[in-house]
Amino acid sequence: MNEKEPPFLAIDYRILALDIKTDVNEKTIDSSTILKLKLVYSYLLGLSKTCEKVYPEQAKMGKTLGIGSRQVVGRCISLLESLGWISKTSRTGTSNLYTVKTVEQILEGIPREVKEEEKEFHDFNTGIVLIEDNDDLPW
Structure with missing residues (x-):
């Protein structure tokens, strides 16, 4: 990385589009926690x-x-x-070793209807909008 460029975090749209409606350890995951866990996953x-x-x-x-x-x-x-998105190996000291699944590996384990919703979201957000020089924006 160039010393003058600040670090950045890229988040795959497919992860952002996932609607995680699950109970873990008999507790429902709230939307704030879901966003945080997507951030932590993307960081790792x-x-x-x-x-x-x-x-x-x-x-x-x-x-x-x-x-x-x-x-x-x-x-x-x-x-x-x-x-099942990551696995953790405990180490001595203040850090653990993490093995992180790819987005594709995560999507393989998700029911088809959720993947279809994610695909529609992705297709919608990757469309190309052509704008003539003198025309107004389409929205």
């Missing part, structure tokens, strides 16, 4: 694409993502493990 996925081994500290993840304390990140990681 991004690291796994650039590093062979991913072992960020939970407190640092919380601060970097602006989602709260180590405990908040820990709950998100537990939920991600319950959903």
